[in-house]
Amino acid sequence: MKKFSLLLISLLLFGMLLVACGGGDDETPAEEDTTTEDSTVAEDSGDEEMAEEDSEEAMAEEELPYGLTPGKPYDGTEINFLICCPTTAQFVAWSERAEMFTEMTGITVNFANEPWGSFQERIVTESIAGTGAYDAVVWLDVWGPAFIQTLEPLEPYIERDGIDYADDYPPSFMQAAVLDGTQYGFPVRTHAFVLHYREDVFEELGLEPPTTWNEMIEVGRTIQENTDLAGHANYYGVGTAQNLFIWALQLWGNGGDIFDEDFRPIFNNAAGVEATELYASMAEIGPEAQFSIGEGDARLSVTTGESAMIIGWWWFAPTFNDPEAAAEEVVGNVGHAPVPAVEGSEPVSFALSIPVGISSFSQNKDAAWEWVKFLSHPQSDLEVVTDKSRPEVNTVVVSHSSNLVNPEVNEVNGGLHESAAPGLANSRIMPLIPEWAEVASILEVAINDIALGADVQETLDEAASDVEGVMERAGYYE
Known part of the structure; x- marks a missing residue:
């Protein structure tokens, strides 16, 4: 437990009126009449109570949507849901749908909202304390291995209730929910990379969305030669390891990887060097600011009309079409296409997954399971992503494979998910190991140095040596 606590700490580097009617003065106030009236009221009341009981029994036998257990067996239970970012559109939708969930189950959900900047720290703190302060929780994929012991295995619940939609996810989304062969959650907030590009600029210059990275560089050159825009909003800056995203796409697409099966670093082999040279050439x-900025500023570069393309998460799309956030020439002019591929290979997308699960310290695990089922059900997924009634709940996040290709989903989201689907079929995530934060900090500095002109092979070799040291200290090679 001490080792577990230290491991967790190391990750800190995320709601009758009775109306009495009296007779007229001309009526005789006979006692019998009063008795008869009272008896009638009592009979009516009894009939109503019996009707209510019959109705409740009927509801108990009626099959509820979203895989929920009928009969309200957990009526009156309150559960605490640890979550971040209360203004995020998807989470706003969840908080509003919680009222519907309560009506169906009798379970009240209290949202324990935590800012993203301190969310990981809150999870770690609660996990070490083991107080049972929350019942359900979401977590970022790469955090899972560090506090796996604080999550409740879901297989008994899944088997009991006959849940069968685990296969209705891209494999990369499910990776974060299944750790060491045990399922601890279902993906509920997921992201995939797509190519966002200025359709008006492409039309004016007679360009087509690039299908390979080399084509992308050529398209970028054409844009810079004929407009005042940057071709692609790169982000090589150091700070949150975001500069590894596109590098990893090119590394994987070129047949390379970060580790071999024994967790020896191999990103400095021939495939890794070639992919890194490609990344640096972009x-x-x-x-101009690409060497010092992160993902947020790169997205802003497209939003403000400075850059014509960006490889980034699908959640960027609403920002590009928001008149209050984007430049006039950008709004309505950003299209989406699959992530480019390395020449002769299939496109590989980068995926991110936030599963929902149950705290192993919870005193209300069965009630929390009802909430997990509700959030993760394909129908919930569909209803949230197609609700465009107002900006507060307008999200493009969808997790289930069946919804990715759903015509309704793509109609109301501009074909965004059809663009993401090819890459997601062959998508990857960063290594799910407790040491990833330390490894990523080494790699992001190396990538930045290379983008600024450092020798590729020499820099990658030094980084590989440092990463091997981290893994050796962690006991991977014993």
Whole structure:
């Protein structure tokens, strides 16, 4: 437990009126009449109570949507749901739908909202304390291995209730929910990379969305030669390891990887060097500030009309079409396409997953399971992503494979998910190991140095040596 606590700490580097009617003065106030009236009222009341009981029994036998257990067996239970970012559109939708969930189950959900900046710290703190302060929780995929012991295995619940939609997810989304062969959650907030590009600029220059990375560089050059825009909003900056995202796409697409099966670093082999050279070469089509910025500023570069393309998460799309956030020439002019591929290979997308699960310290695990089922059900997924009634709940996040290709989903989201689907079929996530934060901090510095002109092979070799040291200290090679 001490080792577990230290491991967790290391990750800190995330709601009758009775109306009496009296007779007129001309009526005789006979006692019998009063008795008869009272008896009638009592009979009516009894009939109503019996009707209510019959109705409740009927509801108990009626099959509820979202896989929920009928009969309200947990009526009156309150559960605490640890979650971040209360203004995120998807989470706003969840909080509003919680009222519907309560009506069906009798379970009240209290949202324990935590800012993203301190969310990981809150999870770690609660996990070490083991107080049972929350019953359900979401977590970022790469955090899972560090507090796996604080999550409740879901297989007994899944088998009991006959849940069968685990296969209705892209494999990369499910990776974060199944750790060491045990399922601890279902993906509920997921993201995939797509190519966002300025349709008006492409139309004016007679360009087609690039299908390979080399084509992307050529398209970027054409854009820079004929407009005042940067070709692609690169982000090589150091700070949150975001500069590894596109590098990893090119590494995987080129047949390389970060580790071999024994967790020896191999990103400095021939495939890794070639992919890294490709990534560094994209600097010629990037904005001036690319060497010091992260993902957020790169997205802003497209939003403000500075850059014509960006490889990034699908949740960028609503921002590009928001008149209050984007430049006038950008709104309504950003299209989406699959992530480019390495020449001769299939496109590989980067995926991110936030599962929902049950705290092993919870005193209300069965009630929390009802909430997990409700959030993760394909129908919930569909209803949330197609609700465009107002900006507060307008999200493009969808987790189930069946919804990715759903015509309704794509109609109201501009075909965004059809663009993401090819890459997701062959998508990857970062290694799910407790040491990833330390490994990523080494790699992001190396990538930044290379983008600024450092020798590729030499820099990757030094990084590999440092990463091997981290893994050796962690006991991977014993």
